[in-house]
């Protein structure tokens with residue numbers, strides 16, 4: 001049976017709405033419970049080094065700003081230098097921020113930048129693999145070049161960046177993994 005396109009869109013919107021609503025409800029309930037009764041206390045990450053890829057826009061920018069409010073030392077990585085500078089301007093001025101231009105799909109460049117970060121900033125404590133591209137096209141509409149680019153940035157880059165920081169930067173252990181990000185928290 002062929003499902004009408006409008007119904008597919010309706011289902012997608014409803015599932016997004018459902019996720020958002022359940023998130024708000026859980027957040028509200030958590031707010032009402034005093035923190036001493038909650039199993040998880042917030043971790044103090046002031047002074048810790050947090051690296052966010054794709055920090056020049058969107059979610060990466062928001063995360064960088066939030067981490068700076070927690071007084072973390074934030075390392076921004078993106079291919080868009082102007083975007084990263086805008087992010088830096090939005091961050092807590094009391095928090096330290098470092099900007100590195102890097103295409104995360106370029107393995108050699110990732111290794112090179114990792115070495116610089118190690119020398120100039122220090123060992124990374126929290127890594128947020130956020131850089132990615134979204135292509136609104138359907139699977140079969142994608143050109144060969146787009147498919148390769150998507151795989152390089154949205155898949156392979158996670159191996160280069162995570163491998164790099166786990167091998168060369170810090171003995172980091174995998175704490176939490178959630179799509180589309182890979183969070184590595186020491």
Ligand SMILES: NC(=O)c1ccc[n+]([C@@H]2O[C@H](COP(=O)([O-])OP(=O)(O)OC[C@H]3O[C@@H](n4cnc5c(N)ncnc54)[C@H](O)[C@@H]3O)[C@@H](O)[C@H]2O)c1
Nearest residue numbers: 054056057058059078079080103104105130131132133180
């Ligand atoms: N926004 C959403 O609703 C949504 C939903 C599902 C998944 N995601 C994923 O979340 C991540 C962030 O999404 P967003 O909405 O903030 O995207 P965005 O396009 O606003 O920001 C992505 C950032 O990544 C950077 N970037 C892209 N390719 C890069 C590369 N090769 N090297 C370094 N930096 C690169 C871009 O310059 C940009 O600053 C992406 O991986 C996206 O696929 C987003």
